[in-house]
Amino acid sequence: MPSDYDVIIIGGGHNGLVCAAYLARAGRRVLVLERRSILGGCCITEELWPGFKVSTAAYVNSLLRPEIIRDLDLKRHGFEMIPRNPSSFTPLLDGRYLMMGPDRNLTLKEIAKFSPKDAENYPRYEEMLSRLAHFLEPWLMQTPPDPFSIRPGNLWRIAELGWKFRKLGIPLANEAVEILTGAARPILERWFESEPLKATLATDAVIGAFASPSQPGTAYVLFHHVMGECNGVRGVWGYVRGGMGMIAQSLAAAARSFGAEIRTDAEVIRILIRDGQAYGVALRDGTELRARQIASNADPHVTFLRLVEEKELPPDFVAAIRRIDFSSATVKINVALDRPPNFRCLPGEGVGPQHHGTMHICPDLDYIERAYDDAKYGRWAENPMLECTMATALDDSLAPPGKHILSMFVQYAPYHLKGTTWDQEKDRFADRCFDVMEEYAPGFKASVLHRMVIPPPDMEKVWGITGGNIMHGAMSLHKMFSFRPVGGYANYRTPIRGLYLCGAGTHPGGGVMGACGYNAAREMLRDR
Numbered sequence: 001m002p003s004d005y006d007v008i009i010i011g012g013g014h015n016g017l018v019c020a021a022y023l024a025r026a027g028r029r030v031l032v033l034e035r036r037s038i039l040g041g042c043c044i045t046e047e048l049w050p051g052f053k054v055s056t057a058a059y060v061n062s063l064l065r066p067e068i069i070r071d072l073d074l075k076r077h078g079f080e081m082i083p084r085n086p087s088s089f090t091p092l093l094d095g096r097y098l099m100m101g102p103d104r105n106l107t108l109k110e111i112a113k114f115s116p117k118d119a120e121n122y123p124r125y126e127e128m129l130s131r132l133a134h135f136l137e138p139w140l141m142q143t144p145p146d147p148f149s150i151r152p153g154n155l156w157r158i159a160e161l162g163w164k165f166r167k168l169g170i171p172l173a174n175e176a177v178e179i180l181t182g183a184a185r186p187i188l189e190r191w192f193e194s195e196p197l198k199a200t201l202a203t204d205a206v207i208g209a210f211a212s213p214s215q216p217g218t219a220y221v222l223f224h225h226v227m228g229e230c231n232g233v234r235g236v237w238g239y240v241r242g243g244m245g246m247i248a249q250s251l252a253a254a255a256r257s258f259g260a261e262i263r264t265d266a267e268v269i270r271i272l273i274r275d276g277q278a279y280g281v282a283l284r285d286g287t288e289l290r291a292r293q294i295a296s297n298a299d300p301h302v303t304f305l306r307l308v309e310e311k312e313l314p315p316d317f318v319a320a321i322r323r324i325d326f327s328s329a330t331v332k333i334n335v336a337l338d339r340p341p342n343f344r345c346l347p348g349e350g351v352g353p354q355h356h357g358t359m360h361i362c363p364d365l366d367y368i369e370r371a372y373d374d375a376k377y378g379r380w381a382e383n384p385m386l387e388c389t390m391a392t393a394l395d396d397s398l399a400p401p402g403k404h405i406l407s408m409f410v411q412y413a414p415y416h417l418k419g420t421t422w423d424q425e426k427d428r429f430a431d432r433c434f435d436v437m438e439e440y441a442p443g444f445k446a447s448v449l450h451r452m453v454i455p456p457p458d459m460e461k462v463w464g465i466t467g468g469n470i471m472h473g474a475m476s477l478h479k480m481f482s483f484r485p486v487g488g489y490a491n492y493r494t495p496i497r498g499l500y501l502c503g504a505g506t507h508p509g510g511g512v513m514g515a516c517g518y519n520a521a522r523e524m525l526r527d528r
Contacts, residue, residue, distance in 0.1 A: 003279075003280075003290045003291050003292050004031070004280075004289050004290045004291060005029045005030065005031045005261075005289070005290070005291040005292075006023075006028040006029040006030065006291060006292050006293065006528075007020075007023050007028050007029070007030045007031070007291055007292070007293045007294070007295060007524065008030075008031050008032075008033065008280070008281055008289060008291040008293075008294050008295070009030065009031070009032045009033065009294075009295045009296075009297060009502065010033055010268045010271075010281065010294065010295070010296045010297060010298055010303075010307070011032075011033070011034060011035070011041065011296065011297030011298050011464075011503065012032050012033070012034030012036075012039040012040065012041065012248070012252070012262060012264070012297070013040060013041025013042065013043065013248075013297050013503065014040065014041065014043045014064075014247055014248055014251060014512055014514055014517070015297050015502050015503050015504060015514060015516045015517035015520075016032060016034075016041075016295070016297030016502060016503070016517060017032065017039070017040075017248060017251035017252055017255055017262075017517070018068055018072075018251060018502075018514040018516075018517030018518055018521070019295055019297070019502040019517035019518070019520050019521045019524075020032045020255040020260045020262070020517075021072050021251060021254045021255035021258060021260065022071075022072075022517070022518060022521035022522070022525075023260075023521050023524060023525065024255055024258035024259050024260035025071075025072075025258040026521075026525055028525075028528075029259070030255070030259070030260040030261065031260070031261045031262075031263065031289065031291070032255070032260060032261070032262040032263065033263055033266040033267075033268055033281065033283070033289075034262070034263065034264045034265075034266060035265075035266070035267040035268070035464065036264065036265070037264050037265050038245075038264065039245075039248045039249070039252050039262065039264060040244070040245050040247070040248030040249075041057075041248075041297070041463055042057035042058050042463050042465070042470060043057070043058045043244050043245065043247050043248050043512050044056055044057060044058075044243075044244065044245045044248060045242065045243030045244060045245030045246065046245070048334060048336075048450070048452055049336050049449070049450045051399060051400040051403070052336045052398070052399050052400070052403070052405055052450070053242070053243050053397070053398045053399070053405075054243070054334045054336075054398075054405055054407075054452075055240075055243045055244040055245065055391065055407060056332075056334060056452070056454075057244075057332060057454075057459070057463065057470070058244045058470075058512050059244060059389050059391070059407040059409065060084075060237045060238065060239060060244075060358070060389055060391075061081065061228075061230075061237065061238060061239070061240050061244065061247065061512055062228030062229060062230055062235075062236065062237040062238065063227065063228040063511040063512055063513040064228075064247060064512055064513060064514055065140070065141065065513060065514050065515055065518065066229065066232070067141060067518070068514045068515075068518055072250075072251065072254040073254065074247075074250040074251065074254060075250075077249075077250040077251075077253035077254050077257075078242070078246055078249060078250045078253065079240070079246060079247060079250035080240070080241040080242075080246070081230050081231050081238040081239070081240060081241070082238050082239045082240070082241055082394045082395055083102070083230045083231055083233065083236055083238045084102075084230075084236070084237060084238055084239065084356050084357040084358075084394065085101075085102055085103065085353075085356060085357075086099045086100060086101060086102075086103070086106065086353050086354075086356055086357050087100060087101040087102055087236060087237060087356070087357035087358065088100040088101055088200060088357045088358050088360065089353075089354040089355075089356075089357055089358070089359050089360070090196050090199070090200045090359075090360040090362070090363075091343045091344070091345045091346065091354075091359070091361070091440045091441075092196060092345060092363055093344070093345075093363070093439060093440065094345075095344070095345050096113070096114075096196075096345060097343070097345045097346055097354070098110055098111070098113070098114065098196045098197060098200060099353065099354065100200065101235070101236070101357070102233060102235070102236045104123075107122070108122060108123070111194065111197055114194035114196055114197060115192070115193050115194040115197070117193060118191075118192045118193060118194045118197055121191050121192060122192075122197075125191050125192075126235075128172070128175055129223065129226055130234065131168075131172055132172070132175065132176050132179060132223065133223075133226070133227050133234070135164060135165070135168060135176065136176075136223075136227070137227055139161075139481075139508070140227070140508045140513070140515045141515050141518060141519065142519070143490070143491050143492065143507070143519055143522070143523060144481045144482040144484075144490040144491070144507050145157040145158045145161065145482060146482060146488060146490065146491065147482050147487070148487065148488050178219060179219045179220060179222075179223050180219070180220050180223075180477060181216060181217070181219070181220075181477050182216055182219045183213065183214050183215055183216050183217070183218050183219055184201075184202055184205035184206075184213040184214075184218040184219045184221070184222045185198075185202065185212075185213040185214040185218075185365060186214075187219055187222075188201055188202060188213070188365070189365075195363065195364035195365065196363060196364070198364070198365050199360070199362045199363060199364050199365050199367065199368060200360050200362075201222070202222070202362075202365055202368055203358075203360055203362060203368075203385065203387055204221070204222050204226065205218040205219065205221050205222035206218055206221065206368065206372075206385075206411060207221070207330075207387060207409065207411065208221075208328075208330055208469075208470045208471055208510065209221055209329075209471070209474065209475070210325075210327040210328060210329040210375070210412070210414070210474070211372070211474075212368060212369050212372035212373075213365055213368055213369065214369060216476070216477070217474070217475070217476035217477055220475065220476075220477070220480070221475055224475065224509065224511065228511075228513075237357075237358075239389075239391040239394055239395055241395055241397070242395070242397060242398075243391070243395075243398060244512070247512060251514075266283055267283060267284040268281045268282070268283060268284075268307060269282055269283065269284050269307070270282040270307055270308075270309075271294055271296070271303075271307045271308050271496075271499060272288065272290075273308065273309075273312050273496055273499075276312070276495075276496060276497055277496070277497045277498050278293075278294045278496050278497065278498040278499035279291070279292075279498070280294070281294060292498065292528075293498050293499075293500065293524055293527070293528070294498060294499050294500070295499075295500040295501070295502045295520055295524065296499070296500070296501055296502065296503065297502050297503040297517070298464060298503060299326070299464075299465055299466050299469075299472040299473065299503060299504070299505045300321050300324060300472070300473065300485040300486075300501065300505040301321065301324065301326060301466040301473075302464060302466060303494075303501060303505075304317075304318065304321045304494075305318070305321060305322070308496065308499075312496060313495055313496070314495055317486065317489070317495050320485075320486035320487070321485065321486065324473045324474070324479065324485060324486075324505075325473065325474040325476070325479070326466040326467030326469040326473055326474070327414070327415065327467055327469065327474065328414075328415055328456040328459070328467050328468035328469045328470070329372075329375045329411055329412035329413055329414050329415075329456070330409060330410065330411055330412075330413070330456065330459075330468070330470065331380075331408075331410045331413045331426075331429065331430075331433075331453065331454065331455045331456070332407070332408070332409055332410070332453075332454040332459070333407075333408035333410060333430055333433060333451060333452065333453050333454070334405070334406075334407060334408075334451065334452040334454075335405070335406040335407075335408060335448055335450070335451045335452075336399070336403065336404075336405060336406075336448070336449040336450040336451070337390075337403065337404040337405070337406055337447045337448060337449060338402070338403055338404075338447050338449055339402070339404070339447050340352075340355050340390065340393070340404055341355070341359070341388075341390075341406070341437065341440075341441035341444050341447070342441055342442065342443055342444075343440055343441045344440060344441065344442060345440075351390075351393045355390045355393040356393050356394060357389070358387055358388065358389050359386075359387075359388040359389070359390075360385075360386070360387060360388075361384075361385065361386035361387075361388065361436060361437065361440060362385040362386070367383060367385070368385050368411075370383065371383055371384055371385050371411060371412050372411070372412050374412065375411075375412035375413060375414045377418065378414060378416060378417055378418030378419075379414075379417070379418060380412070380413040380414070380417065380425065380429045380432075381410075381411070381412045381413065382432070383436065384410050384411060384412065384413070384429075384432065384433055384436060385410070385411045385412070386408055386409075386410055386433060386436060386437065387408070387409040387410075387411075388406055388407065388408050388409075388437070389406070389407045389409075390404055390405065390406050390407075391405060391407070392404040392405050403449070408433060408437075410429075410433055413429060413455060413456070414456070415455075415456040415457060415460075415467050415468055422455040422456075422457050422458070425455075426453045426455050426458075427453065429453070429455070430451060430453045434448070455468070456468025456469075470510060471504055471509055471510030471511075472503055472504035472505035472509075472510060473485065473504075473505050475509045475510060480507070480508075480509065481507055481508075482507075484505070484506055484507045484508075484509065485501065485505045485506060490506070490507055491523055492506055492516075492519060492520040492523045492524070493523065493527075500520050500523065500524055501516075501520065502516055502517045502520035502521070503516055503517075504516055506519070506520065507519065
């Protein structure tokens with residue numbers, strides 16, 4: 001039976017669009033099918049309230065690979081980054097505050113307010129991370145080797161990885177192993193003594209993860225968030241002009257320019273398989289479409305346990321997919337404000353440098369640990385960790401004049417609440433988050449015009465991410481690199497011939513990076 005397309009991609013998130021663009025650029029007939037009426041998955045901009053254009057889910061960018069921006073000429077298609085300076089602000093209730101990056105002199109001066117010793121150590125800490133990034137970053141855009149394969153090419157890549165690791169030298173190699181496998185807290189406590197500094201850095205170790213800074217695996221999440229860049233400057237996070245949806249729009253425009261077809265309101269309910277070969281998809285409206293290759297941008301749970309019949313898969317593979325941890329403890333709150341937060345420790349009317357970057361409400365490491373403890377026992381955190389950003393401080397196209405949008409990314413709040421439900425609790429939890437913010441910025445609650453509260457079950461419902469996990473599965477060592485999503489299938493292929501994964505459930509994992517889609521496209525082209 002003839003195919004309608006060379007490739008069908010399930011899901012119009014950023015990885016699916018990257019995959020589509022590269023395949024179309026190579027001359028393949030590509031169709032992208034998106035369940036919702038808007039492209040981008042979690043990388044979207046929506047006008048939630050009149051005049052307020054909100055990055056509903058993902059809210060800042062740094063990780064989108066520069067190779068992809070260059071190859072697909074995304075700037076020509078509307079992609080533009082706005083660097084944040086300063087990039088970080090941590091207010092304290094005792095009247096002090098810590099403001100950081102990207103200006104080195106500012107950062108060291110600010111750190112020295114709390115600890116001259118930490119100001120001396122910080123450049124060495126950054127240099128250590130930079131050297132590790134130089135070793136690890138090239139692997140983001142490569143297919144992991146298979147530890148179970150004895151093919152010469154695979155063995156060569158394993159040897160290459162070992163040789164490059166050996167060249168790090170013993171001291172840095174020791175640091176690398178700890179970063180890749182260990183907990184963030186002991187690393188930060190070894191380097192620094194100031195609690196505000198350690199807490200500020202620790203937020204990158206736990207954001208999106210159901211884990212405290214003292215748990216193994218959080219050190220890599222910390223490192224994962226410092227590997228990006230903004231306009232060529234390493235480690236700098238920025239806003240996308242027009243909101244995060246402009247990433248999806250520029251990727252879609254690039255894909256279409258190469259001939260890809262993209263459909264919204266097209267929900268795939270089943271992957272069609274015959275004799276172990278994927279040959280098409282069935283849509284909710286009854287339409288069946290055929291292609292030689294199918295790539296799923298959905299997470300592994302959705303792909304293999306909902307879109308594929310279990311009988312089509314090896315039992316041990318199904319068991320491994322079921323073991324993937326999709327726990328989430330994050331709530332996203334989008335807020336429309338009639339004025340910027342006025343912080344007690346740095347008062348002032350209007351937008352100031354404190355509003356440019358991420359505003360961290362977490363004074364010390366123990367505060368984060370206690371917030372996690374609540375979630376561990378099935379409760380939302382009584383004193384939650386807040387990461388707040390106000391893109392309108394630098395991009396006035398997102399809100400009416402004088403008004404602002406605040407994104408709150410909040411930890412910790414588990415998917416399953418003990419003795420209650422999120423329908424009953426989400427407004428109570430948001431109220432508590434606003435009470436905490438009010439302590440630091442009096443008048444905040446009175447400035448709120450609108451709000452949207454998205455707990456983990458709603459994330460699952462709206463964006464189709466299992467458990468509300470924004471990373472498509474925990475990013476712990478046993479589920480990374482050659483074991484993401486499961487061992488033996490880290491090359492974007494699956495037990496079904498012609499079926500591939502291209503989403504964040506594959507190497508190198510979550511974040512608005514695009515590398516998963518890029519790597520999947522390369523492997524799909526090799527198979528043709």
